[in-house]
Amino acid sequence: MTVHAIEATAISKKFGNLLALSDVNFSVADGETFGFLGPNGAGKTTTIRILTGITAPTAGTATIFGHDIVRETIAARRQMGIVHEISNVYDDLSAWHNILFASELYNVPRSAGERRGKELLELFGLWERKDDRVKVFSKGMKRRLTLAMGLVNDPRLLFLDEPTSGLDVQSNLIIRDVIRELTGQGVTVFLTTHNIEEANLICDRVAIINRGQIAAIDSPERLKKTIQSVQSVEVAFDPSSPKLLEHLRELPLVSEVRKEGDKFRLITEDPSGVIENVTTYAREHHTRIISMTTIGPSLEDVFIRLTGLMIRVKGVKAID
Amino acid sequence: MTDLNESCGQLCRELKAAWAIAKKDIRIYYLKPNIIVSGMLFPLFMFLAFAIGRDAPPTMLVPGLIAITILFSASSIEPVSIPIERRTKTFDRLLSAPVSLHSVVLGESMSGFLYSTGIALVPLSAGIILFSTPIVQPLALIGGVLLTSFCFATMGTLFAAYPTESPGDIMSMLNLVRLPLIFVSGVFIPVNALPQIGQIAVLFSPLTYGNDLIRAGFEGTTHFNPLMDVLAICVFILLFQVAANHLYRKFNE
Numbered sequence: 001m002t003v004h005a006i007e008a009t010a011i012s013k014k015f016g017n018l019l020a021l022s023d024v025n026f027s028v029a030d031g032e033t034f035g036f037l038g039p040n041g042a043g044k045t046t047t048i049r050i051l052t053g054i055t056a057p058t059a060g061t062a063t064i065f066g067h068d069i070v071r072e073t074i075a076a077r078r079q080m081g082i083v084h085e086i087s088n089v090y091d092d093l094s095a096w097h098n099i100l101f102a103s104e105l106y107n108v109p110r111s112a113g114e115r116r117g118k119e120l121l122e123l124f125g126l127w128e129r130k131d132d133r134v135k136v137f138s139k140g141m142k143r144r145l146t147l148a149m150g151l152v153n154d155p156r157l158l159f160l161d162e163p164t165s166g167l168d169v170q171s172n173l174i175i176r177d178v179i180r181e182l183t184g185q186g187v188t189v190f191l192t193t194h195n196i197e198e199a200n201l202i203c204d205r206v207a208i209i210n211r212g213q214i215a216a217i218d219s220p221e222r223l224k225k226t227i228q229s230v231q232s233v234e235v236a237f238d239p240s241s242p243k244l245l246e247h248l249r250e251l252p253l254v255s256e257v258r259k260e261g262d263k264f265r266l267i268t269e270d271p272s273g274v275i276e277n278v279t280t281y282a283r284e285h286h287t288r289i290i291s292m293t294t295i296g297p298s299l300e301d302v303f304i305r306l307t308g309l310m311i312r313v314k315g316v317k318a319i320d
Numbered sequence: 321m322t323d324l325n326e327s328c329g330q331l332c333r334e335l336k337a338a339w340a341i342a343k344k345d346i347r348i349y350y351l352k353p354n355i356i357v358s359g360m361l362f363p364l365f366m367f368l369a370f371a372i373g374r375d376a377p378p379t380m381l382v383p384g385l386i387a388i389t390i391l392f393s394a395s396s397i398e399p400v401s402i403p404i405e406r407r408t409k410t411f412d413r414l415l416s417a418p419v420s421l422h423s424v425v426l427g428e429s430m431s432g433f434l435y436s437t438g439i440a441l442v443p444l445s446a447g448i449i450l451f452s453t454p455i456v457q458p459l460a461l462i463g464g465v466l467l468t469s470f471c472f473a474t475m476g477t478l479f480a481a482y483p484t485e486s487p488g489d490i491m492s493m494l495n496l497v498r499l500p501l502i503f504v505s506g507v508f509i510p511v512n513a514l515p516q517i518g519q520i521a522v523l524f525s526p527l528t529y530g531n532d533l534i535r536a537g538f539e540g541t542t543h544f545n546p547l548m549d550v551l552a553i554c555v556f557i558l559l560f561q562v563a564a565n566h567l568y569r570k571f572n573e
Contacts, residue, residue, distance in 0.1 A: 104340035
């Protein structure tokens with residue numbers, strides 16, 4: 001029988017009368033990189049807190065490599081590393097003392113903890129600053145240290161809660177490289193993120209959770225195929241003007257127009273028809289088309305469709 | 321045999337983790353200004369308020385000063401450290417580590433215990449050096465200091481279970497208990513001199529038994545049987561530990 005890295009069965013969680021999670025089922029295979037996407041308040045953090053044994057489910061079970069997280073909490077936790085959403089490092093300790101503390105907490109022998117700590121601080125570009133108190137670190141450096149602390153016990157399963165949220169480019173690149181390296185080594189990664197493109201690039205499969213329920217689970221490419229109707233044409237004009245947005249919305253076959261930087265994205269079920277209409281429009285209005293590209297549905301489109309949300313210029317509007 | 325080895329291994333891992341938590345607290349919190357104020361200065365001023373103008377011998381005053389120093393210093397670390405760690409989310413790091421909640425509670429209490437034991441040496445040394453106060457039963461004194469320190473450190477951890485991110489919230493609740501304890505524990509007013517209701521109340525205060533043992537170290541006599549003192553403090557430690565474990569679990573839900 002295959003033992004999954006994570007097996008969540010019919011998990012529900014209630015806080016008073018609020019049902020935060022309802023009958024959540026999914027499994028993550030050993031060595032898989034699994035993305036967990038959802039809008040704020042959808043239940044992502046509650047799911048992670050249950051899977052890491054911080055809080056117990058109201059109903060249902062979860063196992064980590066076969067260990068029940070409620071009944072065999074410690075055995076299950078020994079398999080995992082956790083990188084929380086907030087960089088929860090000790091500001092008054094040095095980077096070195098932070099990492100040694102994490103290794104002691106996970107019962108890594110002293111010499112192995114020091115060796116692993118040095119490797120990780122070097123890997124994350126923090127070795128030169130190991131004796132500095134963390135309070136003087138930048139946000140990116142703290143994030144990298146948090147990730148290093150999560151890896152000090154060489155976990156088989158790594159929980160990453162928004163690992164690259166709001167980080168500088170350098171920290172982002174380092175963290176993504178490390179995640180790729182870990183997945184290459186066979187470490188199972190459970191990733192929650194708001195960055196849908198990141199999930200698209202890194203994850204073998206993603207689950208989309210909305211209002212405490214799983215809306216879809218599949219590989220990013222398969223999920224995109226489920227909404228082939230959301231095609232689009234991306235076009236840039238010279239000269240560009242704000243009035244173009246209104247004019248393009250009135251074109252036949254166009255269901256929606258988004259201004260994205262200096263380009264316009266026209267959502268349609270018939271890209272070739274829209275290309276013809278845009279070309280005609282440009283000729284009649286004496287404007288030049290700089291570029292025009294057809295684009296298939298993105299994972300973000302899937303996310304928007306399944307969570308029923310669409311970000312407008314002002315506020316949030318439901319599309320379903 | 322394998323089960324026994326596994327159990328011993330797990331116990332060893334739990335104790336190491338508890339010690340790691342205590343060391344972390346020692347490095348971070350011992351010199352925080354609010355801990356110095358509530359752990360050192362507060363008991364000193366409380367003592368002076370009672371001692372100045374009273375014609376009491378040092379053998380009467382020094383044990384009282386040691387007892388209230390322990391009460392305030394031992395219970396001051398966790399009510400500051402745990403809310404701060406809730407705010408910075410570092411407490412989640414402890415709650416998600418591969419150790420039991422008992423070890424987290426124990427580790428937190430150990431830092432208060434060590435802090436208080438160290439601080440208690442100050443009035444003890446002052447008593448010996450400045451007032452030439454004799455120690456007649458060293459074992460009772462050492463036992464009293466150690467047990468009372470651990471008892472109030474665990475009490476501090478218990479109060480810190482209240483799910484707030486503000487140390488002030490917990491300190492306020494804690495002072496509602498700590499301040500009355502001084503008056504119903506025989507610290508400055510002997511148990512025999514208390515009114516009837518006071519003599520009943522002292523039985524429910526852990527400070528009574530700690531103070532009794534510490535006082536025995538200087539005076540050689542105790543109000544209760546010393547074994548009863550030890551047993552009573554151990555019962556309070558157990559109660560605080562179990563209650564703390566229960567509350568951390570409950571509030572974490």
